[in-house]
Amino acid sequence: MTILIQNCFHWIGYHYVNFLLEKGIVVKGVDKIDTEKKENLYMFIGRNSSFELMDSPKNNKAKIAIVIGDCNSAAPCIDAERIFQLDVNGLKNKIDNATIIKAPLLFGEWMDMTEEGLVTGEKIIRFDSVKFQSESVYIGDFVKATYPVLKLPPNSSNITVFSKKIFLNESVKLENSIYIRDNVPIEDRMKKVLTHYRRYKKFY
Secondary structure, three states: OEEEEEOOOOHHHHHHHHHHHHOOOEEEEEOOOOOHHHHHHHHHHOOOOOEEEEOOOOOOEEEEEEEEOOOOOOHHHOEEEEEEEEEOOOOOOOOOOOEEEEOOEEEOOOOOEOOOEEEEOOEEEEOOOHHHHHHEEEHHHHHHHHHHHHHOOOOOOOEEEEEOOOOOOOOOOHHHEEEEOOOOOHHHHHHHHHHHHHHOHHHO
């Protein structure tokens, strides 16, 4: 099976690529290496024989395609049996016939961050804030939880991913939701992420 990932060097895209390669899956990544950070991420996975980097998905057929965030002019050229589009901070351009995966507040290695919090747009969500402590999900858990969805029969329903810390009321359709139960304390996750940030700070 071949999976195409557009925006593969977005920090979330990178985690998907890394996870899939570890599963022995062939990955076609679409992105432009136009920043030092992307160049660095490419160094971590570029030598893997199961990974191929492309400027455009055009003429590259894949069974499954994952688009991280908003689509660009190349997105409609994706030739895949199933397309999943990840909604991180709200989508302006949704891809026709794509299943939208609505992500919770994600954190992990290579995200935009400072010592105090994660950066989303022009604001910082502090790690000690109620929002972060109650809503955030570690990227590794998110990728692992959404992976089985890629193998399900086609379904036009969109999918929402929740942290175990979010109270699910009756308005939530559980059959279209993924409920992540994290048994690792958030403090332990953050210690690992901060250690990584301090080690590779100049590449963030």
